Amino acid sequence: MSTCGRVLSVAKDDTHRFSKTPASEICIVAGLGVQDDAHSGVTVQHRSRVTADPTQPNLRQVHLMHAELFDELQGKGFNVGPADLGENITTEGVDLLSLPRDTLLRIGDHVLLQVTGLRNPCSQIDRFKTGLLKAVLHRQPNGKLIRKAGIMTIVITGGMVRAGDPIHVQLPAPPYMPLERV
Incomplete structure (x- = not known):
């Protein structure tokens, strides 16, 4: 495992x-997500997914966003920052979008997250800012x-996460599976 970045901010x-x-x-609670967050749970908590099938496993327990996206969006005229786009953890220095599925992210001393896929942005983003x-596509x-x-x-091991915590990345064994929307 190597240190690749850090936590810029956290939200719920x-x-x-x-x-x-x-x-x-x-x-962060093992098997559930962020304590006191609407998206925490063993089964899917996103409203559109609950409507489709409330028994689906929750592969979206913790949402991470790279702060570098904010700079890119600023260049396109959008002023957005941490927590604005609904993420629980805003990162710095980790190329999140290039990670393969099942990558492990150790945050701080205790938290271990397993990457399940990409957030699929929806029309709510346009209601936030036209x-x-x-x-973002x-x-x-x-x-x-x-x-x-x-x-x-998803959360493998729970614990507390704060701004400044280091993020260590452990890639899964090859062959790498690309991220798809979840």
Whole structure:
């Protein structure tokens, strides 16, 4: 495992709102997610997914977003920052979108998260700021859609997470499975 980055900020919200509330620390609970967050649970908690099938496993327990996206969006005229886009953990110095599925992220001394996939941005982003959905999606010349709105994880080991905590990345054994939307 190597240190690749750090936690810039943490957030949670006990209600299903688009943005979350910044916090000084969050408690991550094994198998559930962020304590006192609306998306915490063994089964899926995202409203659209609950409507489709409430028995699905929750592969979206903790949402991580790379702060580098905020700089990119600033260049496109969007002023967004930590917690605005609904993430629980804002990172710095980790290329989250390039990680393969099942990568392990050790945050601080105790928390261990397993990467499950990409956040699939939806129309709520445009209700937050008009045109933002298009800014977090990119279509490559070959037609492949790139989702830039962060990654989703499940919790293997819980603990407290605070701004400044180091993030260590452990890649899974090859062959690497690319991230897909979850």
